[in-house]
Amino acid sequence: MSAMEYVGFRILRLLRKLPINILGIGNRKVIFADFFKNFDKVEAVKGIFGDKTSDVLSHLTVEFSWIMGYMYVDGSDGHLVISKNYLNNGDKTDIYLDLIHELCHVKQFMEGKELFDPRYDYVERPTEIEAYRYCVQEAKRLGLSNERIRCYLWTEWMSENDFKKLAKSVNVLSA
Numbered sequence: 248m249s250a251m252e253y254v255g256f257r258i259l260r261l262l263r264k265l266p267i268n269i270l271g272i273g274n275r276k277v278i279f280a281d282f283f284k285n286f287d288k289v290e291a292v293k294g295i296f297g298d299k300t301s302d303v304l305s306h307l308t309v310e311f312s313w314i315m316g317y318m319y320v321d322g323s324d325g326h327l328v329i330s331k332n333y334l335n336n337g338d339k340t341d342i343y344l345d346l347i348h349e350l351c352h353v354k355q356f357m358e359g360k361e362l363f364d365p366r367y368d369y370v371e372r373p374t375e376i377e378a379y380r381y382c383v384q385e386a387k388r389l390g391l392s393n394e395r396i397r398c399y400l401w402t403e404w405m406s407e408n409d410f411k412k413l414a415k416s417v418n419v420l421s422a
Protein backbone atom coordinates (compact mmCIF):
# COMPACT_ATOMS: atom_id res chain seq x y z
CA MET A 248 0.00 0.00 0.00
CA SER A 249 1.46 3.41 -0.94
CA ALA A 250 1.66 6.21 1.62
CA MET A 251 -1.25 8.07 0.04
CA GLU A 252 -3.41 4.94 -0.07
CA TYR A 253 -2.61 4.37 3.56
CA VAL A 254 -3.68 7.91 4.47
CA GLY A 255 -6.95 7.44 2.59
CA PHE A 256 -7.52 4.10 4.26
CA ARG A 257 -6.97 5.42 7.78
CA ILE A 258 -9.21 8.41 7.24
CA LEU A 259 -11.92 6.32 5.62
CA ARG A 260 -11.84 4.00 8.59
CA LEU A 261 -12.39 6.98 10.88
CA LEU A 262 -15.19 8.42 8.79
CA ARG A 263 -16.73 5.11 7.67
CA LYS A 264 -19.47 5.15 10.26
CA LEU A 265 -20.98 8.34 8.93
CA PRO A 266 -24.53 7.82 7.72
CA ILE A 267 -24.49 7.15 3.98
CA ASN A 268 -26.81 10.01 3.25
CA ILE A 269 -26.35 12.82 5.71
CA LEU A 270 -28.78 14.92 3.68
CA GLY A 271 -31.55 12.79 5.14
CA ILE A 272 -30.83 14.16 8.61
CA GLY A 273 -32.91 17.22 9.47
CA ASN A 274 -31.32 20.45 10.64
CA ARG A 275 -30.59 19.00 14.01
CA LYS A 276 -27.88 18.79 16.60
CA VAL A 277 -25.96 15.70 17.65
CA ILE A 278 -23.11 15.00 20.04
CA PHE A 279 -19.70 14.89 18.35
CA ALA A 280 -18.64 11.59 19.94
CA ASP A 281 -21.90 9.89 18.92
CA PHE A 282 -21.45 10.82 15.32
CA PHE A 283 -17.68 10.86 14.76
CA LYS A 284 -16.64 7.58 16.34
CA ASN A 285 -13.14 6.96 17.68
CA PHE A 286 -11.88 10.50 17.35
CA ASP A 287 -10.98 10.31 21.04
CA LYS A 288 -8.31 7.79 19.99
CA VAL A 289 -6.76 9.99 17.29
CA GLU A 290 -3.34 11.28 18.41
CA ALA A 291 -3.88 14.68 16.75
CA VAL A 292 -7.12 15.15 18.71
CA LYS A 293 -5.54 13.99 21.97
CA GLY A 294 -2.80 16.51 21.23
CA ILE A 295 -5.42 19.27 21.42
CA PHE A 296 -7.41 18.28 24.52
CA GLY A 297 -5.08 15.93 26.42
CA ASP A 298 -6.82 13.94 29.18
CA LYS A 299 -9.99 15.95 28.61
CA THR A 300 -10.39 14.55 25.07
CA SER A 301 -13.21 12.04 25.73
CA ASP A 302 -14.96 14.47 28.01
CA VAL A 303 -14.87 17.33 25.49
CA LEU A 304 -15.98 15.17 22.55
CA SER A 305 -18.86 13.68 24.52
CA HIS A 306 -20.16 17.17 25.31
CA LEU A 307 -19.44 18.96 22.05
CA THR A 308 -22.57 19.71 20.02
CA VAL A 309 -22.51 19.42 16.24
CA GLU A 310 -25.14 21.08 14.10
CA PHE A 311 -25.67 19.84 10.55
CA SER A 312 -26.78 22.73 8.48
CA TRP A 313 -27.61 23.77 4.95
CA ILE A 314 -24.93 26.48 5.13
CA MET A 315 -22.79 26.93 2.07
CA GLY A 316 -19.12 26.25 2.58
CA TYR A 317 -17.48 23.87 4.99
CA MET A 318 -17.62 24.03 8.77
CA TYR A 319 -17.01 26.53 11.57
CA VAL A 320 -17.23 26.97 15.32
CA ASP A 321 -20.13 29.16 16.44
CA GLY A 322 -18.59 32.04 18.38
CA SER A 323 -21.62 32.41 20.69
CA ASP A 324 -21.53 29.00 22.41
CA GLY A 325 -18.63 27.10 20.82
CA HIS A 326 -20.64 24.43 19.00
CA LEU A 327 -19.52 23.06 15.66
CA VAL A 328 -21.58 23.81 12.55
CA ILE A 329 -20.99 21.56 9.54
CA SER A 330 -22.36 21.92 6.03
CA LYS A 331 -24.33 18.78 5.17
CA ASN A 332 -23.43 19.14 1.55
CA TYR A 333 -19.72 19.30 2.38
CA LEU A 334 -19.87 16.32 4.71
CA ASN A 335 -21.74 14.33 2.10
CA ASN A 336 -19.71 15.27 -0.96
CA GLY A 337 -16.40 16.73 0.23
CA ASP A 338 -13.04 15.01 -0.01
CA LYS A 339 -12.61 12.79 3.06
CA THR A 340 -9.04 13.92 3.75
CA ASP A 341 -10.10 17.57 3.60
CA ILE A 342 -13.00 16.86 5.96
CA TYR A 343 -10.70 15.10 8.39
CA LEU A 344 -8.21 18.01 8.36
CA ASP A 345 -11.05 20.52 8.75
CA LEU A 346 -12.30 18.62 11.80
CA ILE A 347 -8.81 18.83 13.34
CA HIS A 348 -8.70 22.55 12.49
CA GLU A 349 -12.13 23.23 14.00
CA LEU A 350 -11.36 21.20 17.13
CA CYS A 351 -8.45 23.62 17.68
CA HIS A 352 -11.01 26.44 17.59
CA VAL A 353 -13.20 24.53 20.08
CA LYS A 354 -10.23 24.46 22.45
CA GLN A 355 -9.51 28.17 21.84
CA PHE A 356 -13.16 28.95 22.57
CA MET A 357 -12.94 26.95 25.82
CA GLU A 358 -9.91 29.05 26.73
CA GLY A 359 -11.95 32.20 26.23
CA LYS A 360 -10.19 33.34 23.07
CA GLU A 361 -12.00 35.55 20.57
CA LEU A 362 -12.35 33.38 17.45
CA PHE A 363 -13.43 36.10 15.04
CA ASP A 364 -11.25 38.98 16.21
CA PRO A 365 -11.99 41.68 13.61
CA ARG A 366 -8.68 43.44 14.24
CA TYR A 367 -7.04 40.81 12.05
CA ASP A 368 -7.54 39.61 8.51
CA TYR A 369 -8.54 35.97 8.32
CA VAL A 370 -5.13 34.68 7.21
CA GLU A 371 -3.30 36.68 9.89
CA ARG A 372 -5.58 36.03 12.85
CA PRO A 373 -3.57 34.25 15.57
CA THR A 374 -6.38 31.74 16.24
CA GLU A 375 -6.45 30.80 12.54
CA ILE A 376 -2.66 30.51 12.23
CA GLU A 377 -2.59 28.24 15.28
CA ALA A 378 -5.40 26.02 13.91
CA TYR A 379 -3.85 25.88 10.43
CA ARG A 380 -0.39 25.09 11.77
CA TYR A 381 -1.83 22.24 13.79
CA CYS A 382 -3.84 20.65 10.99
CA VAL A 383 -0.98 21.07 8.51
CA GLN A 384 1.31 19.32 10.98
CA GLU A 385 -1.19 16.46 11.00
CA ALA A 386 -1.37 16.51 7.18
CA LYS A 387 2.43 16.20 7.02
CA ARG A 388 2.42 13.42 9.56
CA LEU A 389 -0.08 11.57 7.37
CA GLY A 390 2.34 11.94 4.46
CA LEU A 391 0.53 14.54 2.35
CA SER A 392 2.80 16.47 -0.04
CA ASN A 393 3.19 20.24 0.20
CA GLU A 394 1.33 20.48 -3.10
CA ARG A 395 -1.61 18.51 -1.74
CA ILE A 396 -1.60 20.62 1.42
CA ARG A 397 -1.65 23.80 -0.69
CA CYS A 398 -4.72 22.41 -2.51
CA TYR A 399 -6.30 21.84 0.87
CA LEU A 400 -5.53 25.38 2.04
CA TRP A 401 -6.86 27.13 -1.03
CA THR A 402 -10.46 28.24 -0.81
CA GLU A 403 -12.41 30.08 -3.47
CA TRP A 404 -12.95 33.15 -1.30
CA MET A 405 -9.24 33.65 -0.58
CA SER A 406 -7.21 36.07 -2.71
CA GLU A 407 -3.96 34.80 -4.16
CA ASN A 408 -2.04 37.13 -1.89
CA ASP A 409 -3.86 35.86 1.21
CA PHE A 410 -3.35 32.30 0.10
CA LYS A 411 0.41 32.89 -0.22
CA LYS A 412 0.55 34.48 3.23
CA LEU A 413 -1.21 31.49 4.72
CA ALA A 414 0.90 28.92 2.86
CA LYS A 415 4.01 30.76 4.09
CA SER A 416 2.79 30.84 7.71
CA VAL A 417 2.33 27.08 7.71
CA ASN A 418 5.52 26.50 5.71
CA VAL A 419 4.18 24.81 2.58
CA LEU A 420 5.11 27.45 -0.01
CA SER A 421 7.91 25.35 -1.48
CA ALA A 422 7.41 22.05 -3.28
Ligand SMILES: [Zn+2]
Binds near residue numbers: 378
Ligand atom coordinates in the same frame (compact mmCIF):
# COMPACT_ATOMS: atom_id res chain seq x y z
ZN1 LIG B 1 -10.36 28.45 11.38
